[in-house]
Amino acid sequence: MITLEHVSKAYKAGIPALNDVSLHIDKGEFVFVVGDSGSGKSTLIKLLLKELEPTEGKIIINGKSLGAIKRKQIPKFRRNVGVVFQDFRLLKDRDVYENIAFAQRVIATPTKKIKRRVPVMLSMVGLAAKYKSYPRQLSGGEQQRVAIARALVNEPKILLADEPTGNLDNHNAWDIMKLLDEINQRGTTVLVVTHNLEIVKAMKKRVITMKKGVVVSDERMGDDDAV
Amino acid sequence: MRFSTFVYTFKQGVKNIWRNKIFSLASIATMSACIFLFGLFYAVVMNFQNIVKEVESGVAVTVFFEEGIGAERIEEIGDIISKRTEVADMRYVSADEAWEEFGEIYFEGAEDMVEGFETDNPLAESSHYEIYLNDVSQQSNLVTYLESVEGVREVRSSDLAANVLTDFNRLIGYVSVGIILILLCVAIFLISNTVTTGISVRREEIAIMKLIGATDYFVRSPFIVEGILIGLIGSALPLVLLYFMYSRLIVYVADKFIWLSNMLHFLPVNEVFKTLVPVALILGVGIGFLGSRLTIRKHLNV
Numbered sequence: 363m364i365t366l367e368h369v370s371k372a373y374k375a376g377i378p379a380l381n382d383v384s385l386h387i388d389k390g391e392f393v394f395v396v397g398d399s400g401s402g403k404s405t406l407i408k409l410l411l412k413e414l415e416p417t418e419g420k421i422i423i424n425g426k427s428l429g430a431i432k433r434k435q436i437p438k439f440r441r442n443v444g445v446v447f448q449d450f451r452l453l454k455d456r457d458v459y460e461n462i463a464f465a466q467r468v469i470a471t472p473t474k475k476i477k478r479r480v481p482v483m484l485s486m487v488g489l490a491a492k493y494k495s496y497p498r499q500l501s502g503g504e505q506q507r508v509a510i511a512r513a514l515v516n517e518p519k520i521l522l523a524d525e526p527t528g529n530l531d532n533h534n535a536w537d538i539m540k541l542l543d544e545i546n547q548r549g550t551t552v553l554v555v556t557h558n559l560e561i562v563k564a565m566k567k568r569v570i571t572m573k574k575g576v577v578v579s580d581e582r583m584g585d586d587d588a589v
Numbered sequence: 590m591r592f593s594t595f596v597y598t599f600k601q602g603v604k605n606i607w608r609n610k611i612f613s614l615a616s617i618a619t620m621s622a623c624i625f626l627f628g629l630f631y632a633v634v635m636n637f638q639n640i641v642k643e644v645e646s647g648v649a650v651t652v653f654f655e656e657g658i659g660a661e662r663i664e665e666i667g668d669i670i671s672k673r674t675e676v677a678d679m680r681y682v683s684a685d686e687a688w689e690e691f692g693e694i695y696f697e698g699a700e701d702m703v704e705g706f707e708t709d710n711p712l713a714e715s716s717h718y719e720i721y722l723n724d725v726s727q728q729s730n731l732v733t734y735l736e737s738v739e740g741v742r743e744v745r746s747s748d749l750a751a752n753v754l755t756d757f758n759r760l761i762g763y764v765s766v767g768i769i770l771i772l773l774c775v776a777i778f779l780i781s782n783t784v785t786t787g788i789s790v791r792r793e794e795i796a797i798m799k800l801i802g803a804t805d806y807f808v809r810s811p812f813i814v815e816g817i818l819i820g821l822i823g824s825a826l827p828l829v830l831l832y833f834m835y836s837r838l839i840v841y842v843a844d845k846f847i848w849l850s851n852m853l854h855f856l857p858v859n860e861v862f863k864t865l866v867p868v869a870l871i872l873g874v875g876i877g878f879l880g881s882r883l884t885i886r887k888h889l890n891v
Contacts, residue, residue, distance in 0.1 A: 411800065434805075441802035451797050455608075468803035470594045516802070 363389040363520065363551050364410065369419030371405050371575075379405040380416070381575040387553065389519075392546040394562045395555045397572035403555040406572070407524045410553075411445060412436055424519060441469055444513030444550075448525035450505040452497040458484070458508050459493040465512045483511040487541060503534030510541060514550070521545060523554045527561065535561060598807070602814025605787045613819060616783040620823025620876065623772040624869050628831040630768055631868070632861050634761055639856050641761075645754055650720040650728060651745040652735055662740045663716070669738060670720060675727040680719045687715040726755040773876060776823075780816050780880025787815060788884070812881050820877020824869045832862060 364387040371380040380402045387393050395403050408414040409421060412428050421428040424442060431439050452461050462483055466476045484490045487507035497505055506526055513521055523542060527535035539554075539561050546552040556562060562569055563583065571579040606613040652670070654663055663681070670679055682690070722728055728746055735744045788795070798808050836858040 413800075437799075437802045437804045439802075440800060445800055451793065453794055453797070464797075465801045467594070467597050468798050468801055468807055470591050470807070472591065473593045512801070 363387055363391070363424065364553070365420075365422040366409075367420040367422070369409065369416045369421060371402075371409060371414060372417045378417070378575050380409070382419070383572075383575070383577055384419075385570060385577060385580060387551060389551055390546070390549055392543065392552045392565075392567045393554070394565070394567055394569045395553065395572060396557070396559065396562055396569060400574070401572040402575040403572055404524060405575075407445075407522055407553075407555055410522055411443060412439060437469075441516055442518050442520065444516070444518040444521040446506070446509050446513050446521065446523040446526045448528035450497070450502075450509045450529075452505055452508055452512075454497050457494050457496050458489060458500070461497070461508055462511045462515050465515050469516060471516075479515055483515050486514075487511045501534065502530045503537055506530065506534070506538050507541065510538070510545070514545065518550070520551045520553070523552065523556075525556055526554060527556060527558050532560075539565060594807070598810040599814055601811035602818060605791070605811055605815040606818060608790060609783060609787045609815075612783040612786045613815075616779050616819045617823045617826070619779045620776050620819060620873060621827045623776045624824045624873055625827035625831065627769065627772050627872065628827055628865055628869055630765070631865050632831070632835055632856075634765055635861050635864075636856055637761060638758070639854065641754055641758060643854065644750075645722070645725050649746075650722070650732060650735070652718045652720065652741055653743040653745070654716060655740055655742045658740050666738060666740055667718060670718060670735070673731060673734070675722050675724070675731045676720055677723045678721040682717050682719060684716045687717070725750070726758075773872075776820075776876045777880040777883070780819060780877055781884040783819065784812050784816055784881045784884040787812060809885050812885050813878060816877035816879075816881025816884075817874050818877070820873040820875070820880075821870070823877075824873025828862075828866055828869055831865075832858065835861065 364385075366383050366385050369380055369383045370378050372378040383402070383406070395406060397403050405414065409416055409428075410423065412431060415429075423439075426439075428439075453464060456464065459480055462480045463476045466479065471479075481490065481493075484493050487510055489504060489507055489511070492500065492504065497508070500508065506529075510521075510526075521542070526542070527538050530538060535558060542552055542554060543565065566583045568580070568582045570577055652666070654666070667679070667681060670676060720731070722731065729748070732744050732746050735741055795808055839855045839858065842855065
């Protein structure tokens with residue numbers, strides 16, 4: 363589903379943010395990417411979204427090399443990759459319903475389909491009763507649920523989450539991780555970049571550890587494993 | 590584009606204007622001022638051109654014939670002249686008519702003196718053609734040609750009048766183009782500023798749109814709608830104002846300055862506005878479109 367072949371990315375300063383990274387994530391997997399600040403986690407997400415181009419190497423998603431995707435084809439590619447951020451990135455002037463519907467509007471989904479699909483997503487993330495609330499009226503956890511609903515409303519095959527629990531307390535962080543796990547159980551491939559090692563340990567999933575742009579370990583966590 | 594997407598885009602364009610109230614109002618106001626000035630200038634130029642045309646229609650070239658020329662040849666010359674493209678109208682004035690006209694002008698109140706010359710017309714060789722031109726700038730061409738026609742003794746024309754009118758027309762043309770260009774630049778700059786502010790306010794939203802797969806077209810469209818709407822409103826308002834001002838002005842001048850309205854004939858309001866309305870609206874919408882399009886290209890990397 364996701365393959366990186368000897369991928370490097372250097373910014374203008376010259377220090378590589380990613381250095382010769384190769385990895386493969388299968389369809390339906392749940393993968394954590396952990397590492398300190400500056401380890402290259404965010405660069406990895408940006409490369410997977412084709413926000414950045416690798417300096418070297420090849421990235422293949424859903425069987426297609428990102429290098430072969432032309433600028434005009436990027437929007438279509440991104441519709442198959444949902445994304446969630448630490449700071450939620452909701453539209454503050456729109457209510458919960460409109461924030462989720464927005465993701466469908468931008469891809470010209472018919473209004474009838476939007477009206478059918480949004481309530482389903484609201485139920486899935488447990489916010490059916492709050493569809494008229496504005497982001498400022500929601501807790502951090504609730505805002506992140508809206509962001510997840512928005513990321514999934516177009517039924518992408520992959521969900522990328524960049525520090526999705528970074529702004530949340532422990533209780534809400536757990537709720538969000540459980541939700542991501544449920545989403546994964548339904549067949550979506552999930553890649554979560556996080557600092558929260560406590561959750562990573564408890565979730566017992568595949569963990570890729572990065573340090574200074576290099577993958578230093580890639581292991582499936584068992585009961586006795588530690589990160 | 591789906592109808593629902595069109596409606597959504599249009600709504601977003603209107604919302605952009607609303608969110609960005611102060612800048613939008615400033616843009617509409619300045620656009621209105623520009624189109625108002627343009628309209629005012631246009632109305633003045635149209636009236637000037639009308640006056641110039643009226644004066645032009647009075648400028649004639651006079652062709653005198655060689656002594657002893659027969660009536661047949663005079664008629665032939667008339668045919669030759671009437672076929673020229675420069676000629677709008679022409680009139681044959683016989684020697685008797687010429688003497689009559691002369692008498693009316695110079696012997697007013699002493700007509701009996703004219704009668705004394707009944708059998709001996711002092712202007713016996715003064716039969717001529719009076720030629721009126723389509724465009725006075727072509728006068729010198731026609732005069733050169735007429736001088737070469739056999740049987741023509743003298744061609745009289747007022748080069749000064751023709752040159753002044755031609756120069757004046759050209760000046761009006763240059764000034765019009767200059768003013769329109771300045772107004773265009775000012776208006777485009779202002780629309781561009783408004784759209785730039787709109788983009789900076791919505792930068793986060795644009796980034797989100799791009800990340801969830803919005804096409805460039807979808808991202809750009811609301812800003813284009815915003816620019817076009819500002820242009821449309823900004824051109825419609827001054828047109829309404831100008832319409833009432835112009836129609837009132839004509840009535841006022843006709844009422845209060847009868848001497849002026851005898852000299853100058855103002856064009857009727859419909860005559861001016863039948864061209865001004867589409868031109869100003871197209872200009873407004875065009876400026877709005879261009880201003881937003883250029884800004885999007887510059888500030889929106891989509």
